[in-house]
Amino acid sequence: MNTSDVWVLASGNAGKLKEFSALFAPWGITWVPQSELGVPEAEEPFHTFVENALAKARHASRLTGRPALADDSGLCVQALQGAPGVLSARYATLFGLEKSDASNNAKLIENLQGVEDRRAWFVCAMVWVAHADDPTPTIAQKLWFGEVIDQPRGEHGFGYDPHFWVPAHQCTAAEMPKDLKNLHSHRAQATQALLAELQQRLNLVRQG
Template sequence: MSATHTSRPSIPSTLTNHWVLASNNKGKLAEFKRLFAEANLDVTVIPQGQLDIEDAIEDGLSFIENALIKARHASRISGLPAIADDSGLCVPVLGNAPGIYSARYAGEHGNDSKNNAKLVTELQPIRNEQANEPIKGLFVCVLAMVRHANDPLPIIAQGLWQGEILATPHGDGGFGYDPLFWLPELQTTAASLSATDKNSISHRGQAIQQLLAQLPL
């Protein structure tokens, strides 16, 4: 009789079953915890804060560069495989700002209310010129997975989530720019979605699915 196979992703012998998640962002950590649980990954993901690993210096010029910097930093210190997320909001009419500076757009890292307020202010002149035309935006998430700090073949996954940017925030959930991120097809903001619904369509959810699909067999 042949063995019964499950849908659980196969983790190759080249990857240990303990990974470091290179983030200390509480909102991201909560989302990753749910997403990895839903994926039934047979690995233990350890937030870098539990290993006393401080944030890396993100001096890259793109989401991909910064994700790799963070993954290699966490792997180098821990000696374990590491996965890092670099994500943010890109608004084309602002030259794709705030982009990689999303978390510190207003100058203070992780201050969501100030970042949202600055984005609203920066967009107001454009809204006045465009009248009722919606302002497009997209959330970007790049994941980088390295088996060791000097891994020459990292796994890279990217998710894009299209939406529109509101002039006033709506919704009490989520984090970051979620209260300003309007989803026309659902007639709601990202901040008003349940965690399950958000994970099923978000940039981070898309990137994790791409990552899982790329794990070597």
């Protein structure tokens, strides 16, 4: 296989690796996680999801010499001026608490006490670069709109899912069947948008 057909995933998440491997397999693309190539995690100093995803993708590509994909995601709440935002995974640490889903959710709900406007959206930004200095990175950013509820519901999902109410489906993200979530979530939307862009950019042809 040509090394151009091997792309780097700027993540060590096994679930993401499996998802992207299945999605791109028909086009002959093989993914390798950056950890297998000795690439350390990149810094994420920016205030936007797109900038952080771009930084991670460029970092992985620069150290491997291969095309790379990175994503950055989180929850934004209207009444909190977009917080937790890019700090979603470590929101609680901003208040001196431990880094965990439970602490993040507890602090979010505490900060929304007495607030009527509970509008929120999950964000997923995905960036693919052909090489580290790619002047036209392929970018897909999608939002999944909902509301924050005080009491958690559902046993599926992770992070803020139990508190993210989706009015269109009358359930939380943690209550939503996996197949349905994989159609409507921010990550699902961004993945499909990215694939559509790359099909045009690279003239990808299905194998077999």
